[in-house]
Amino acid sequence: MENFLGTTEKTLKQYFVEWGVAPYRVHQVFTWVYHKEVRDFDLMTNLSKPLRQKLQATFYFSLPGLQEKFSSSDGSVKYLFSLEDGSTIESVWMPSDDRKTLCISTQVGCRLACSFCMTATLGLKRNLTAGEIIGQILKVNEDLGENDRITNVVVMGMGEPLDNYQPLVDALRLMVSPEGMRISNRKITLSTSGLVDKIKDFQEENIHVNLAISLNATLDEVRDQIMPINKKYPIHVLLDALRNYPLKPNRKFTFEYVMLAGINDTDDDAKRLGRLLKGIPSKINLIPFNRIEPGDYHPPSESRLLSFQNYLISRNYSVFIRKNRGTDILGACGQLAAQSSS
Ligand code: SF4
The missing domain is CATH 1.10.150.530 (DNA polymerase; domain 1)
Incomplete structure (x- = not known):
């Protein structure tokens, strides 16, 4: 069965x-x-x-089981789901004026070992099936009222989505299919740490969801430290792949940049980032590090953050500061599941 x-x-x-x-x-x-x-x-x-x-x-028919649900003072809701084999994963529902976004997981844990990430501490336990990936959306919709139904999906929770390739592709096809969940491909964002070979495979799938790249550094020696995948796919290899990616007209890549005080938040970083992304249709999200305990990293000061943003805006980039959602309910990816498995 x-x-x-x-x-x-x-x-x-x-x-x-x-x-x-x-x-x-x-x-x-x-x-x-x-x-x-x-x-x-x-x-x-x-x-x-x-x-x-x-x-x-x-x-x-099987949907993830709702193990626990935490509501944040900022309106977001974090779901902790239990799967058929007892594994736990999490999804975060984030409402704003014009959309209801669900951030979903693709793996139990992750093997990419990014040093600023709580999910990494779990290691990779297993990949999710396509049913478990879309099941998070179906289950949250079932739990919420008609007015709170999910309009947007970000594949940015636990795990590296492209490291679980075929189930991810199947799940995305079910999401965008007019016979299936009928979610516009413009309203789905797939986030990757930059598995270049898989990005190349994905462009052949003809599923035109938005792509977000978790970049987080402007020098290979820094990115090697905080995202070991960079040793396999250094920054210029990743950016070359994006330059050759067949983006649909009027689409942009989103570059996610988790700001870590004293590590990647200097004016020189901002300048390098501006140079690196030249010629790539880009939107930049600056994400002040969401402090987890225990941890070696700290968020940047407000003035550092604004100075970084202002420089990039002066170079004509669209740059947004992404507020951490649900910090009072362990909102960073993997925090809840890491805690529940400890
Ligand atoms: S940041 Fe993403 S890719 Fe890196 S370890 Fe965490 S879940 Fe995996």
């Missing part, structure tokens, strides 16, 4: 060919599941009884 949530249209079509069922019935099943939110094949009345029985014998 397999979880229907996470099964792609392509896979279901293969089953239907095997069973001698007309492929257009895939559309009917998907409409029941994703548009009418029916999770019982017996209720799918426009399908024949034998087909319903076959589906029932092959698939089940």
Whole structure:
């Protein structure tokens, strides 16, 4: 038996060919599941009884279990989910005036060992299935009222998404599919620490979600220290891959830059960043480090942050300071799950 949530249209079509069922019935099943939110094949009345029985014998429906839920004073809600094997993952729902964004996880833990990241302390326990990835969105929507339904998704929680490639791609296809979750590709952002080979593979998939790059340094020696993946894909290799990436018109890459006091927040860093990103359609998010205990890093001062931002604005970049959400509820990626597994 397999979880229907996470099964792609392509896979279901293969089953239907095997069973001698007309492929257009895939559309009917998907409409029941994703548009009418029916999770019982017996209720799918426009399908024949034998087909319903076959589906029932092959698939089940499983969503992540809601283990705990924490509401922050800033309006965000952090969900701690338990999976079928007892692993825990987290998702953060962040409302703003015009959108409701869910940050979702793709792995239990992560193996990339970024030194400023709480998830890294878990190591990689396992990859999530496509069903567990989209299940976070389905479960949060189920939990929230109609007015709070998720409009935007950021794939930026626990794990390096491109390190869990095929389940991620399947999950994204289900998210953007008109037969599936019908989320506009413009409203989904995939964040990566810069797995260059996988970025190249991903451009062949034709799934035009937004790409965010977790850059966080302007010198290889600094990035090597805080993001060891840089030893494999140094900054210029990563940026060259982005220069060759077939971005859709009017789209930009988002560069995430976690600011660590005294490490990557100097005026020289701002100048180098401006030079490095020259010619790349870019938007920059500056993220003051979200202090976790125990930790060697500190957030930059307000004046340092503003000076960094102002320099880049003077070089005509769009630069935003991203407020940490849910800092009172352990809002940084991996903090809750790391705590619950300790
Ligand atoms: S920052 Fe992202 S890629 Fe790096 S260790 Fe944490 S989860 Fe993994």
